[in-house]
Amino acid sequence: GEQVEQRPPHLSVREGDSAIIICTYTDSATAYFSWYKQEAGAGLQLLMSVLSNVDRKEEQGLTVLLNKKDKRLSLNLTAAHPGDSAVYFCAGPNNYAQGLTFGLGTRVSVFP
Amino acid sequence: GGIITQTPKFLIGQEGQKLTLKCQQNFNHDTMYWYRQDSGKGLRLIYYSITENDLQKGDLSEGYDASREKKSSFSLTVTSAQKNEMAVFLCASSIRGGNYAEQFFGPGTRLTVL
Numbered sequence: 001g002e003q004v005e006q007r008p009p010h011l012s013v014r015e016g017d018s019a020i021i022i023c024t025y026t027d028s029a030t031a032y033f034s035w036y037k038q039e040a041g042a043g044l045q046l047l048m049s050v051l052s053n054v055d056r057k058e059e060q061g062l063t064v065l066l067n068k069k070d071k072r073l074s075l076n077l078t079a080a081h082p083g084d085s086a087v088y089f090c091a092g093p094n095n096y097a098q099g100l101t102f103g104l105g106t107r108v109s110v111f112p
Numbered sequence: 113g114g115i116i117t118q119t120p121k122f123l124i125g126q127e128g129q130k131l132t133l134k135c136q137q138n139f140n141h142d143t144m145y146w147y148r149q150d151s152g153k154g155l156r157l158i159y160y161s162i163t164e165n166d167l168q169k170g171d172l173s174e175g176y177d178a179s180r181e182k183k184s185s186f187s188l189t190v191t192s193a194q195k196n197e198m199a200v201f202l203c204a205s206s207i208r209g210g211n212y213a214e215q216f217f218g219p220g221t222r223l224t225v226l
Binding site: 034036041042043044045046049089094099100102103104105 | 116145147152153154155157160170171202204214215216217218219220
């Protein structure tokens with residue numbers, strides 16, 4: 001089954017700067033990835049999902065890049081603002097063909 | 113839009129106690145999930161259910177029972193709470209199962225065992 005490693009565990013960025021989170025995965029047959037955001041005291045909010053036939057996807061200030069050769073997935077928060085402060089998780093399919101395998105998360109802090 | 117409701121929001125139990133967590137969704141989704149979130153360990157799948165009365169074990173099912181009483185509700189039981197246990201239990205649902213599912217999460221139940 002899939003294993004997902006995520007880095008960095010913590011990220012501090014100045015307001016207006018970009019933040020990049022990277023996940024690497026093991027199963028080259030993985031067909032689907034997603035990114036989630038978790039604000040303090042809340043559940044996970046789906047940000048974006050990508051299929052493996054997509055190299056790049058952009059939505060609302062977020063850019064996801066998928067490098068299948070290197071088995072690397074990245075999330076780029078462009079022009080970060082305080083509302084982006086949260087924990088971000090990447091996820092891929094798990095062993096059961098249901099549910100997801102999550103990375104350990106990246107805590108992003110945006111400071112003025 | 114829809115919403116996932118989890119009750120209770122906070123749960124304090126005693127060692128050895130049987131504890132039940134409840135989840136309701138009004139998305140009319142087929143599949144529902146229970147995850148456990150521990151600090152530094154990310155989320156791990158406990159149980160999932162692809163339809164009413166269906167139950168499938170995840171990576172972390174030992175020590176838990178679950179029940180899908182109807183399509184909209186999925187409950188999780190901690191069969192014997194472990195002393196000093198602290199975790200957040202997250203319920204999720206998706207419109208269809210499989211790798212392409214997009215999951216929607218509830219706000220979580222925070223468990224503390226004294």
